[in-house]
Amino acid sequence: MPNATHQAIDDSLVDREQRHLNYLRISITDRCNLRCLYCVPDGRIPRLSHDQILSYEEILRIVHVGIRLGIQKVRITGGEPLVRNGAIDLLRRLTAIPELKDISLTTNGVLLEANAQRIFDAGIRRINISLDSLKRERYAHITGYDMFDRVWAGIQRAHAIGFSPIKINAVAMRGINDDEIVDFGRLSLAYPFHIRFIEYMPIGNSRTSSQDQILTPEIQERISTALGELIPVENGRNDGPARRFRIAGAPGEIGFISALSHHFCSQCNRLRLTADGKLRACLLSDHYEPSGKFSEAVAPMSS
Numbered sequence: 001m002p003n004a005t006h007q008a009i010d011d012s013l014v015d016r017e018q019r020h021l022n023y024l025r026i027s028i029t030d031r032c033n034l035r036c037l038y039c040v041p042d043g044r045i046p047r048l049s050h051d052q053i054l055s056y057e058e059i060l061r062i063v064h065v066g067i068r069l070g071i072q073k074v075r076i077t078g079g080e081p082l083v084r085n086g087a088i089d090l091l092r093r094l095t096a097i098p099e100l101k102d103i104s105l106t107t108n109g110v111l112l113e114a115n116a117q118r119i120f121d122a123g124i125r126r127i128n129i130s131l132d133s134l135k136r137e138r139y140a141h142i143t144g145y146d147m148f149d150r151v152w153a154g155i156q157r158a159h160a161i162g163f164s165p166i167k168i169n170a171v172a173m174r175g176i177n178d179d180e181i182v183d184f185g186r187l188s189l190a191y192p193f194h195i196r197f198i199e200y201m202p203i204g205n206s207r208t209s210s211q212d213q214i215l216t217p218e219i220q221e222r223i224s225t226a227l228g229e230l231i232p233v234e235n236g237r238n239d240g241p242a243r244r245f246r247i248a249g250a251p252g253e254i255g256f257i258s259a260l261s262h263h264f265c266s267q268c269n270r271l272r273l274t275a276d277g278k279l280r281a282c283l284l285s286d287h288y289e290p291s292g293k294f295s296e297a298v299a300p301m302s303s
Helices: 056-068 087-095 112-121 136-143 148-161 178-190 216-227 291-295
Strands: 023-027 073-077 102-107 126-130 166-172 194-199 230-233 243-247 253-257 270-273 278-280
Touching: 023 056, 056 087, 056 270, 073 087, 087 102, 087 112, 112 126, 112 148, 126 148, 136 148, 148 166, 166 178, 178 194, 178 216, 178 243, 178 253, 194 216, 216 230, 216 243, 216 253
Parallel strands: 023 073, 023 270, 073 102, 102 126, 126 166, 166 194, 194 253
Antiparallel strands: 230 243, 243 253, 270 278
16 A cells, blocks of 8 residues: 655645545554454453553644644544543544544444543534444354443434434454344434444454455345345545445435445545554555654644
């Protein structure tokens, strides 16, 4: 993958393929309160020490620099971001930056019910929730913890408070949860949720394999056969790579993130900031830039 570079001359962040990067995904911690099959390998996981993690002040400084270079959209991720103390205050400080057009949060939902109102009061309206099964026992098998009821309660709480859109991300895995594809799609008929099916990509030493892959065309076929025609929905200017659809009369949407069957590299607009301050243009690339170089792109400024 091409390396991210900047062109301070025209105040835009452009990589070697001339893709304008206006979306910064920020991991604020490498810690998580789940151990998902496709994410966590067997055995002990090395963890970053406290002094290796970017402070919130450092994160805010990088965001301000990014804005000067064209960043308009920020998503806070982890690990699980809500396990880090002060995460909601960071969200509040981000929503106070007028130049940012879109600020959102990705969470596994375990801590969502207890924190949903505070997150909403901090100014966040868009939220992504990772949920790979609607069955309690299977959820426990996939994640390592019996937390489905807590996650679903968090989703319901977020819906009641008024978050919109609420996106539910499901990694589709053959023989593990693919028999729930239609059930996930049916959620869009009952709720104004945006259901996102993500093609599984084996990365690193996970406990799943390429044999678990199920690709978007098959997922679409199962849904359309059971629930009706998938009607395309046009993406907005700052939207991510998901191809969006709606079933006639449904309050919600169904989307597909198809890294394998429908490569979207040429359209990618993302830059990723890791919890320890590395800038990556692609999760599948081993190349990164220290965020300090990014900050040097403009004159020193306060956060």
